[in-house]
Amino acid sequence: MSVAAEPQISPIEAYERYIVRSLLGPWSRDLVARTVPIEGGRYLDLACGTGIVGRTLGEQALKPGWLCGLDVSPGMLAKAESLSDGLEELGWVLEWHESCACSLPFADQAFDQVLCQQGLQFFPDPSTALREVQRVLCPGGRLVASVWGALEGNPFYTVIDHLVSRHLAQGALARPFALSDTEKLRSLAQESGLQDVAVWAVPLTVRAEEPERFAAMCLRGATAVLPEFAALSEVLRQDVMERMNEDVEELVRPFRRGKALEFGTLANVLTARA
Numbered sequence: 001m002s003v004a005a006e007p008q009i010s011p012i013e014a015y016e017r018y019i020v021r022s023l024l025g026p027w028s029r030d031l032v033a034r035t036v037p038i039e040g041g042r043y044l045d046l047a048c049g050t051g052i053v054g055r056t057l058g059e060q061a062l063k064p065g066w067l068c069g070l071d072v073s074p075g076m077l078a079k080a081e082s083l084s085d086g087l088e089e090l091g092w093v094l095e096w097h098e099s100c101a102c103s104l105p106f107a108d109q110a111f112d113q114v115l116c117q118q119g120l121q122f123f124p125d126p127s128t129a130l131r132e133v134q135r136v137l138c139p140g141g142r143l144v145a146s147v148w149g150a151l152e153g154n155p156f157y158t159v160i161d162h163l164v165s166r167h168l169a170q171g172a173l174a175r176p177f178a179l180s181d182t183e184k185l186r187s188l189a190q191e192s193g194l195q196d197v198a199v200w201a202v203p204l205t206v207r208a209e210e211p212e213r214f215a216a217m218c219l220r221g222a223t224a225v226l227p228e229f230a231a232l233s234e235v236l237r238q239d240v241m242e243r244m245n246e247d248v249e250e251l252v253r254p255f256r257r258g259k260a261l262e263f264g265t266l267a268n269v270l271t272a273r274a
Helices: 011-033 052-060 074-082 085-089 126-136 155-167 182-191 211-222 234-255
Strands: 042-046 066-071 093-098 111-117 137-148 195-209 260-273
Touching: 011 052, 011 074, 011 111, 011 137, 011 195, 011 211, 011 260, 042 052, 042 126, 052 066, 052 085, 052 111, 066 074, 074 093, 111 126, 126 137, 126 182, 155 211, 155 234, 155 260, 182 195, 182 260, 195 211, 211 234, 211 260, 234 260
Parallel strands: 042 066, 042 111, 066 093, 111 137
Antiparallel strands: 137 260, 195 260
16 A cells, blocks of 8 residues: 555644654744743744644743644644643643634734744735734734745745646645745735834755655645645545655655755745734
8 A cells, every 4th residue: 555545644643743743843943933932921823733833832931821722623723732731741821722813712912922834825814814913912022923935945845836736736835835925925914013024035954754755645744734635535635645646756856865855945934023
């Protein structure tokens, strides 16, 4: 049985085990490093997914505080909660909310900082979501967010885009890269009422173990976040992944470094205050 067809690996488990650990884990450390430490602070992990940003924050914060994780996916939230025991042991007060970022279920000025990793570009209306962030931040509170930069600065995702375009649909990766224009991202934040807006194009090299599995499992993990995959029945999804899996090994060969894959990534990092 091929890697892509292994039934015991759910899309969310594949997302956590491969995309989060190898890609989003390193980026979460960069994101959290850009926050301003606050003892006992009130934090919102917006579009928290399986909770990697919150877990990284919990490891680095000066003193435990209040952390809310919010996502539209109940499956992602359940996974995040199942991985959060370590935070509770450190003394963090945790809450989990299933909701859209365009209508946050929180009072005005509820948070000192909002963190959002690779979520803003997926929101139905990023402008509305940023206005909601501005509303729930206390005066002077900070937003730190990241979205993927230009596709040409993400060579591994260029390969994934090639596979998806060939076997599923042209432009299926458009949404993850919808805010790759730094000026567009800056304008959206400024128009929302946020202050001191800054955007950087930040490169980061990442390393992924299990090269023979990584790309195929990334494809499986993509079914958790790409609408084009999620809309398919399980049978059709398996068929698409089987066909893509046949092409994976050849296309990722340039990224092999010994027993791992190594490749550059590029993200746009946004900081602002209320």
